[in-house]
Amino acid sequence: MSEELSKKHTKLVRILVFVAVAMFGFGYALVPIYDVLCEWKWIERDRPDDIKQVSEATYKIDLDREITVEFITTLNESTPMEFYPEVKQLKVHPGEYHTVNFYAENKANKVMVSRAIASFSPALTSSYFEKTQCFCFSEQTFQPKEIKIMPMRFVINPDLPVSYKTITLSYTFFDNTDKSVNK
Amino acid sequence: MSAVAEHDDHHDHHDDHDHGPAKGLLRWVITTNHKDIGTLYLLFALAMFFVGGSMAMVIRAELFEPGLQFVDPAFFNSMTTMHALVMVFGAVMPAFVGLANWQIPLMIGAADMALPRMNNMSFWMLVAGVLLLASTLFMEGGAPNGGWTLYPPLVLQPITVGKALPFAIFSVHLLGISSIMGAINIIATILNMRAPAMRLMDMPLFVWTWLITAFLLIAVMPVFAGAVTMLLTDKFFHTSFFNAAGGGDPVLYEHIFWFFGHPEVYIMILPTFGVASTIIPVFARKPLFGYASMVWATASIAFLSFIVWAHHMFTVGMPIAGELYFMYATMIIAVPTGVKVFNWTATMWKGAMTFETPMLFSIAFVVLFTMGGFTGLMMSIAPSDFQYHDTYFIVAHFHYTLVPASIFILMAAGYFWLPKWTGHMYNEKIGQLHFWLSVISVNILFFPQHFLGLAGMPRRIPDYAIQFADWNMISSIGGFIFGASQLLFLYIVYDTIKGGTGEKVTDEVWEDASKHGLEWTLPSPVPYHTWTTPPSAVPTEHVLDTH
Numbered sequence: 001m002s003e004e005l006s007k008k009h010t011k012l013v014r015i016l017v018f019v020a021v022a023m024f025g026f027g028y029a030l031v032p033i034y035d036v037l038c039e040w041k042w043i044e045r046d047r048p049d050d051i052k053q054v055s056e057a058t059y060k061i062d063l064d065r066e067i068t069v070e071f072i073t074t075l076n077e078s079t080p081m082e083f084y085p086e087v088k089q090l091k092v093h094p095g096e097y098h099t100v101n102f103y104a105e106n107k108a109n110k111v112m113v114s115r116a117i118a119s120f121s122p123a124l125t126s127s128y129f130e131k132t133q134c135f136c137f138s139e140q141t142f143q144p145k146e147i148k149i150m151p152m153r154f155v156i157n158p159d160l161p162v163s164y165k166t167i168t169l170s171y172t173f174f175d176n177t178d179k180s181v182n183k
Numbered sequence: 184m185s186a187v188a189e190h191d192d193h194h195d196h197h198d199d200h201d202h203g204p205a206k207g208l209l210r211w212v213i214t215t216n217h218k219d220i221g222t223l224y225l226l227f228a229l230a231m232f233f234v235g236g237s238m239a240m241v242i243r244a245e246l247f248e249p250g251l252q253f254v255d256p257a258f259f260n261s262m263t264t265m266h267a268l269v270m271v272f273g274a275v276m277p278a279f280v281g282l283a284n285w286q287i288p289l290m291i292g293a294a295d296m297a298l299p300r301m302n303n304m305s306f307w308m309l310v311a312g313v314l315l316l317a318s319t320l321f322m323e324g325g326a327p328n329g330g331w332t333l334y335p336p337l338v339l340q341p342i343t344v345g346k347a348l349p350f351a352i353f354s355v356h357l358l359g360i361s362s363i364m365g366a367i368n369i370i371a372t373i374l375n376m377r378a379p380a381m382r383l384m385d386m387p388l389f390v391w392t393w394l395i396t397a398f399l400l401i402a403v404m405p406v407f408a409g410a411v412t413m414l415l416t417d418k419f420f421h422t423s424f425f426n427a428a429g430g431g432d433p434v435l436y437e438h439i440f441w442f443f444g445h446p447e448v449y450i451m452i453l454p455t456f457g458v459a460s461t462i463i464p465v466f467a468r469k470p471l472f473g474y475a476s477m478v479w480a481t482a483s484i485a486f487l488s489f490i491v492w493a494h495h496m497f498t499v500g501m502p503i504a505g506e507l508y509f510m511y512a513t514m515i516i517a518v519p520t521g522v523k524v525f526n527w528t529a530t531m532w533k534g535a536m537t538f539e540t541p542m543l544f545s546i547a548f549v550v551l552f553t554m555g556g557f558t559g560l561m562m563s564i565a566p567s568d569f570q571y572h573d574t575y576f577i578v579a580h581f582h583y584t585l586v587p588a589s590i591f592i593l594m595a596a597g598y599f600w601l602p603k604w605t606g607h608m609y610n611e612k613i614g615q616l617h618f619w620l621s622v623i624s625v626n627i628l629f630f631p632q633h634f635l636g637l638a639g640m641p642r643r644i645p646d647y648a649i650q651f652a653d654w655n656m657i658s659s660i661g662g663f664i665f666g667a668s669q670l671l672f673l674y675i676v677y678d679t680i681k682g683g684t685g686e687k688v689t690d691e692v693w694e695d696a697s698k699h700g701l702e703w704t705l706p707s708p709v710p711y712h713t714w715t716t717p718p719s720a721v722p723t724e725h726v727l728d729t730h
Contacts, residue, residue, distance in 0.1 A: 005375060005376070008375045009297050009298065009371050009375055012370065012371050012374060012375065013298070013367055013371060016366075016367045016370060016371075016401055017367065019401050019402070020363050020367075020401050020404075020405050021405070023401070023402050023403070023404075023405040023406055024405035024406070024408060024409050025409075026405075026406060026409075027405060027406040027407075027408070027409025027410060027439055027442075028409055028413075030406075030435070030438065030439050030442070031413075031424060031435065034432075034435050034438060076336070076428065077336075077340055114428075115428045117427045117428060123500050172427070174426070174427065174428030175428075176428050176429070178421055
């Protein structure tokens with residue numbers, strides 16, 4: 001191979017290796033880019049961080065409409081807990097406040113830090129579902145075998161588009177003990 | 184004078200080891216010859232085609248009737264996952280790299296690949312990667328069974344992976360590095376080592392499509408490596424990229440994966456287009472219609488592949504604006520792809536066509552790939568996709584674009600170039616038999632899956648409701664015939680290498696082929712070293728259109 005060709009190869013290969021390494025970095029850069037894009041107003045999706053506490057406002061109760069709210073509970077992987085809502089289904093009028101209790105029990109003999117993550121179906125209803133009190137706002141610490149009755153107080157904003165008749169709210173409890181800073 | 188003599192001496196001595204291949208089996212381990220490495224890639228891909236095919240046979244046997252007959256559900260899911268991984272990373276991609284190794288230097292008048300030692304290394308890393316992946320089959324908990332896309336949180340759960348996940352991830356890393364090295368080599372060869380007479384727009388289309396594919400590989404394989412690395416750290420090092428409890432989001436994985444995954448499907452189809460554009464003109468005895476538009480169409484498809492990924496995930500939740508954007512962007516791909524299909528058809532139009540096996544496979548490719556393309560268009564319509572998503576309809580779609588497209592063209596390439604490589608003619612009768620059995624059975628195999636999908640049968644399940652029984656049985660029968668027919672191809676490859684029909688093939692093998700490509704001006708079989716001095720002129724028949 002001539003000297004000149006060898007130089008051409010070296011130069012090209014350097015550029016291409018740089019591109020490959022940069023694309024590996026780009027894969028990681030997609031993580032913050034994704035977060036930024038999801039903050040954009042026109043990207044309407046519910047993210048765990050969106051489910052924030054709101055202060056109690058007074059709405060005009062819309063007695064003409066009735067929305068069915070369903071509660072689903074799930075445990076992630078093998079989180080050693082018992083977890084269920086005291087009512088599975090509720091018929092509510094928009095603007096009306098309700099409190100639902102959730103039963104949670106740590107079945108393990110150790111302190112556990114866990115976090116409940118909410119998910120709405122249909123997803124676009126999440127911004128109309130306002131919570132004034134919820135166990136899902138922060139991590140929950142359970143003593144060994146501790147039982148907690150956890151309330152969740154909510155109101156459905158009467159601005160909810162009329163096409164929505166049923167909202168399903170799902171909570172998944174994740175065992176965060178290993179990852180938590182609140183140990 | 185003395186200096187010159189000394190130099191000559193030295194030169195002779197230096198050339199000594201270049202006369203032929205090394206003796207014995209070690210030749211294949213240490214070889215840096217592009218033809219040897221091409222052969223290794225092709226034989227390895229052929230072996231993996233049968234390994235992946237056997238897994239497909241397990242799947243079709245289990246689905247022959249409703250109920251659980253032969254395997255347990257976890258193993259069934261391992262089979263669907265491993266079938267995909269082996270076929271994509273072990274069979275189709277390496278087969279095209281093998282063709283690139285053999286053909287690109289011959290077609291552009293280069294003595295070898297640009298970086299021969301790296302070439303050897305990419306092949307052996309591929310073998311290591313696939314062996315690592317295959318080793319998971321024998322592990323506690325079995326091979327990965329969460330689907331080849333490795334979606335979290337499913338793939339992170341102990342029930343779906345056992346001990347296999349880190350092995351599968353490291354295997355993806357090795358396969359990725361191997362492909363990236365192969366791609367760098369191909370780009371360096373094409374850009375730096377063309378015969379001086381060959382301008383970029385004189386290059387055969389196979390070379391063009393591989394140049395573009397190589398750039399795709401370099402751009403997306405690292406992104407996939409990054410995504411699986413995140414899975415690895417989520418599983419073992421307490422990061423939360425995809426873990427909702429830690430602020431992560433599993434949907435993010437799907438975005439990163441498909442940013443790789445969509446270009447990946449074009450990595451498997453663009454070289455297919457290149458081979459089809461090489462074979463069809465030879466048997467139509469006409470120059471390729473629309474050479475320049477073929478080049479531009481290939482480049483457009485490659486560019487579009489980067490901006491359409493989320494059409495794989497219309498159902499996971501996206502703003503309406505996103506659904507619309509990805510829907511229309513996806514539909515645009517039909518334009519350059521349509522240009523190609525019309526160009527192939529126009530190449531055949533009023534040609535003096537003959538129907539040898541490679542041409543038959545190529546024509547079947549044009550017809551059946553177009554059908555796969557149409558079902559792709561159906562699914563690009565976001566609201567319709569909600570119906571088709573994760574059903575057998577998508578299974579039928581991508582198998583039409585991979586089996587009677589990529590695989591058929593790989594078969595065609597085998598029939599087309601084997602006589603050149605070996606100097607022996609394959610048995611045309613058995614070749615034709617192989618073609619007709621394949622083309623009929625592949626449709627019996629995959630066409631009913633459209634009906635099953637539209638009727639709502641989900642993919643990746645070992646058991647199904649009884650209303651799906653009949654079409655599944657027909658599909659399985661097609662599958663068994665297709666699988667068995669491929670043994671004919673194995674026989675033909677073996678037979679041709681061993682001497683074939685005994686007919687002496689000419690240098691150009693196919694009538695007037697030397698007008699279409701440089702490789703046909705070399706002797707048959709191709710000597711171990713070729714183009715040590717580059718050709719002075721290049722055939723321009725295939726680019727007549729542009730000059």
